Amino acid sequence: MSDNAFLLEMRAITKTFPGVNALDDVNLAVRAAEIHAVVGENGAGKSTLMKVLSGVYPAGSYTGEIRFDGETRRFRGIADSEALGIIIIHQELALVPLLSIAENIFLGNETARRGIIDWGEAWRRTGELLAKVGLKQRPTTLVTDLGVGQQQLVEIAKALSKKVRLLILDEPTASLNESDSDALLALLLELKAQGIASILISHKLGEIAKVADSITVLRDGGTVETLDCRAAPISEDRIIRGMVGRDMAHRYPERSPRIGERVLEVSNWRVHHAQHADREQIKGVDLHVCRGEIVGIAGLMGAGRTEFAMSVFGRSYGQRISGTVRMHGREVDVSTIRKAIDHGIAYVTEDRKGAGLVLEEDIRTNISLANLEAVSDAMVIDEGREYQVANDYRRALRIRCADVYQQVVNLSGGNQQKVVLSKWLFAHPELLILDEPTRGIDVGAKYEIYTIVDRLASEGKGILMISSEMPELLGMCDRIYVMNEGRFVAEFPAAQASQERIMRAIVNAGGGGHGQ
Template sequence: MTEPILRMNGISKSFNGIPALSNVSIAVQPGEVHAICGENGAGKSTLMKVLSGVYPAGDFEGSIELEGEEVAFRSINDSEAAGVVIIHQELALSPYLSIAENIFLGNEVATRGIVDWNRTNSRAAELLKRVGLDENPATKIYELGVGKQQLVEIAKALAKDVKLLILDEPTAALNDGDSAHLLDLIAQLREQGITSIIISHKLKEVLRIADRITVIRDGRTIETMDRDDPATDEGRIIRAMVGRDLNSLFPPREPDIGEELFRVEHWTVHHPVDTERIVIDDASFSVRAGEIVGFAGLMGAGRTELAMSIFGRMYGTGISGTAYKNGEAIDVRTVDSAVRNGIAYATEDRKRYGLNLIGDIQMNVSAAALARLARLGVVDRFREYKVADSYRYKMNVKAPSVAAITGKLSGGNQQKVVLSKWMFTGPDILILDEPTRGIDVGAKYEIYGIINELAAQGKAVIVISSELPEVIGLSDRIYTISEGRITREVSREDATQETLMRYMTAGRS
């Protein structure tokens, strides 16, 4: 075997005396795609921050060798100068600059201090062609979808003569088509001799693209496995990640479904800017007490728009239709009225809309129902603490106390805080939009258990998910949605990925 392009030897890193990495070692071969898997909080991102100089040399124990020579990166600029480029899950593009400006931001093509725009746009066009993006380099970033923005990030990396490309959850926010295109691009880059490290929770994608897979658990290296080894499969990776067998990806459940609790009839929503455009077209559906109902649709089908428009008309204009609870029409025209009528909505974007990331767990749990903790208009902080701490315990939030800053929690624990916030409002109807996005397998299992428990309490649960196995595994019934229209209601017994995909792509008749 050839000499590794990267060796990280005995890396240890602590925060306030608490180990985040303990003697982690990893070797990456030239021209391979090397996946790093592990539960949220396992230390994957910390390890990559050590590698890229976010945590500078001297701030950790151990050594890093690049192409056989020991390196000591003291900043991201140092690592990028050596050809190590990291693309984070939250893309670092400036939305109001053009594609070309973003690609060469900080790396400008200039002559005597003056930007040469002809050369800039010409080189940008070459890079866009290389990543398979057919866009004008002058196009503003905000005009692109997330999938295309991800390709711009890769083009930006290629402009820096990248040797080692690190991608953190590159397909987390992408639909199936964009994900497949990105994985094909990574394979093409491998053929061009570019080495990649991918951090991902999507094990099917890992097994498709990675040559080797290293699993980290609790800040320690567990094992590195070859994809071509017949023993390497999802089960082996999961066992290494969580330290136990998951006999089923979904906890067992015995549904106890009651009478209809929530119904929406003839719900129509127009676009907030282009008011002539219909985004949701005459949608009708129902959910019974104790039932989990799934919504399946491709990106842009209108799933999130439907949920947000129902929950206090957070999205859209010209909204018409009626929502019923226990057979009686209810007011959902504002978020406050929706909450008063027992509806809760856990957004798909917990970092942007679901949580105050600079706030602690305590204030996030109580945020949606402060009135329940107030006496004469003053919040009782002791009661607030007791409530938040009880949810920390019930939801198994991995944090030393409710004073922990929410933004520093792993994705799975952040999602548990979001669910705690809405459970504290005492809802009867819960709308969960992408409840396990960006969450590892072990944390998903816990979230699924919480969803099952909510249904067992007699609540009506709506789950919106881009992962068809998740929709099928959780739901008692499934509605498919395409181009803003509900195209079919599918029973649990009849639900297969092929069946759902057929109705999800049905389009308008």
Template sequence: MSEYLLEMNSISKEFTGVKALSSVNFKVRKGEIHCLIGENGAGKSTLMKVLSGVYPHGTYSGDIVFEGQVQSYANINDSVRAGIAIIYQELALFPDLTVYENIFAGNEVERRGVVDWNRTIVRAKEMLRKVKLNVNPETLIKDLGVGKQQLVEIAKALSKDVKLLILDEPTAALNENDSDNLLKLLRELKEQGITCIMISHKLKEVIEIADQVTVLRDGQTIVTLDASKDEISENVIIKSMVGREIDDIYPKRMDKQFGSRILEVRGWTAYDPNLGREVVKEVDLHVCKGEIVGIAGLMGSGRTELAQSIFGNPKAYKLQGELWVKGAKAVFRHPKDAIKAGIAYVTEDRKGDGLFLLQDIKQNISAANVHSISDRGVINNNEEVKIAGSYKQSLNIKAPSVEQLVGNLSGGNQQKVSLGKWLFVQPSLLILDEPTRGIDVGAKFEIYTIMNKLISQGLSILMISSELTEILGMSDRIYVMAEGRIKGELPIEEADQEKIMKLAT
């Protein structure tokens, strides 16, 4: 009997003439954690959609061999019945249903054709114990944090007697503590005989947990690395992913020159009437011209709430304190007021509220400043194409044209479009909220290079990030938030991960 639970042999897949996968070979041993990595657009998600039946048999060429048998899944239900479960980065849970209803949605515990809710709750408790999640199964999903929702998704998969668990960027939205807990759980599932495929851009986690690593680039298998042979290292992975060595993922700025204060908040407090509490409390903070200021902190520390309250307060918080822009006191009643004052905000959720996924690149880039290319309410299409083309070139947005739908771009290219959209308003201060979440190491390097270029042109950046290495690698000065407050300010020369975490906790 084969040592491999899964073999994908010579898999090729095309979309309207574009080859997404080209003769990919991918093998996974029974009972291992196998990481699948590559740049955005390398073909990772496409390969997993082929495996899970999202792209059914007949729409691709090559063979899927699972448990020694050639498979021809017509849809995702076929792969689920075979024991394959996939958990996407955007969790597929029903927020207004309970934990137990979500775990058994589509897989109800029935007795004589009627759902047995008592047995459902009992079985849900068993699944929750397996994933080490101590919550009441009658809790609504919307009342759980992202880390706990992720565990509910895994419990849901385990309820279906899963043999192969696929996780797509499972820690992308998690803080370090939740990420560590999830990786620990994957190791425990491995000991129970469950095989895992994990797609991740976090190389530290990949190196820590993977038994084997397969790298895809441009729709092709580049290499499979074996931890038991000591083949897995950050340098080898990066070189395989991007086709070149990146000696330092955080490009250095040689000539740091800081000017006057572009932004300052004093005693800044934001009360959220929906939550009935203050989410930002008496914050004092400033950003100087030509400076990258990092804001670190755990999820829920108030970082995004601070950014949104500064950027015209779209969440309608009740605000107290003073806001100063370029030395003048300011009051923003709407994001358009902040934009007029030279402040732009690249949201952490580019798909949810940062971009129009069903519109093209040019429409997205012009969206925040469309009046500048309009005459009496009519958009100058030629000017829109010209401007979008200039940002496509300067930001190295990889797409056939500016008429490519943004929803069809990779995460890294979507993030560049989001940057282009806000650079078109010609801001003095750019607020970047999780600027590299869910994008690969090559795209990260490009984003960091763009940030440094913008700073050299006189822009200032306020950067929120959950990745401590990113905060330390790119910031000139760091604020650490916890429970809505600034707990400390560190010049980069004095900052390290231990000091940041001590303040954040």
């Protein structure tokens, strides 16, 4: 194939950081109007390669050549790449929470006439863009009032507002439920039909198999292979073999549950919206979790799963909260996070970077945060004891790092998640709430997380798992609640659960209720 058949070529890209060779002689070639997936385990170099391409890492900070439209390019920053129509949407959202959707979309690219912003035009264009990405919100809605998944759609709308020729999406569906993910993939196919190329980075291999024309596999900072999906369908197992260098016969550990007495009981739990006190979000739900049991909560985005979990964990979400929480049959006060922790409840947030970790601090400091008393004497931290605790968890959870003094911002997503888990395990909980525990994590690291969760259950912990990936719930859970519009509308033992039955329960929920 001739050179001019490619819209983009990245040749022999090498990028180093102190002590780390992040990219080693990487090659990537993208045709015009194709969807090109880039896959690999966390730490394989995917995001680093895209930051080189977009100018986040400017020319001179790496070696190798970037060719776009047949010409060699040297991007000094994002403005240079955007001027050519290369638009990147990072995994970490870059929105201003207290500005409206319209203001965020056109920030730095304002719709102005004679130096005065034309708000009517901005709102009109925003409405068109929101319709295109399937977000049913007003242009004047503040970003802070949107969920993580909705904010991701705003980022995509912002990218589409520019004259994009190559759209780079780094884990665009990580925060989206299945229906919203399908809508986004359909949008990428529509953009492809309009002549727009896309680079899609995703750990959701099923999505990649649906839409990708080509797949480039990275491993340990190098290019392993590029697969042509147009010649023949590429299976998920084939992609995994390239990513991890081996076959994975089982995606989930074999479970032999030993379920004991009830650890947690939540009765008639009601929660009103954090900003709008007249809006009831959680509507009188009942739930229980037993020792050694992994219980799942399935539901579409906006069903109230995270709001429920956070409200139980020290009322960290909502207002006008009522109902009872019992641990081992005894009613307990969970009105603050400290009280919830003291009663043996821990919550692993879906937003590990924003709410689960102090990114600029080291592993050692993050792990001890939820139980500082255990590493302190007379309110003074014993650094030796803190180091020992962190090192023990590093070994037990196989956190890949130079040492426990490494900043967590420099860890891969899977290793960051292990640090969050370590933090809460050090608090010695009896009930562990996991909210999207494998979001943004590659298939190899997912299995490690699943193994840790299975081990905790086997040790007698009660596990409550929230996930937007139904195969994950079906593969891990002993029992699954189905939530819709703030109510549990069905409950299935593992043997009776299926994606079809769960979706049917959601669709048929109507006015709510509880049953099979």
